[in-house]
Amino acid sequence: xxxxxxxxxxxxxxxxxxxxTGYSLAGLSAAxxxxxxxxxxxxxxLLVVPLGLWxxxxxxxxxxxxxxxxxxxxxxxxxxxxxxVVDRIGSEPHELSGRAKDIASAAVMVALALAGLVWFMLLx
Numbered sequence: 001x002x003x004x005x006x007x008x009x010x011x012x013x014x015x016x017x018x019x020x021t022g023y024s025l026a027g028l029s030a031a032x033x034x035x036x037x038x039x040x041x042x043x044x045x046l047l048v049v050p051l052g053l054w055x056x057x058x059x060x061x062x063x064x065x066x067x068x069x070x071x072x073x074x075x076x077x078x079x080x081x082x083x084x085v086v087d088r089i090g091s092e093p094h095e096l097s098g099r100a101k102d103i104a105s106a107a108v109m110v111a112l113a114l115a116g117l118v119w120f121m122l123l124x
Contacts, residue, residue: 027077035080037108041073052119061122068115075111079104 031038052065082104
């Protein structure tokens, strides 16, 4: 492979990374603007991260305390995405639409339970 081809591939990869970062930031912004639960969890994140870094005894505990809350954020983002897609498809009630929303919501609940368990087990 020649040097020019490598440079071109590298530039394309950087451009793709730049665009993907923009899409991700747009998604975070949209979730914050349109999803009350996500906003509440962001506010808690602002409390939980410094608290986890302060209370964690060593790097492993700090990663577990902070990471468990980031998993909650991840689940909430996916839940919001599922809800947006289902709502886009149609507003009429449908068993599968309800099931999809309920399952996505259950994922958030499981993530919250995990975060609670991690914090309880490490701090008490």
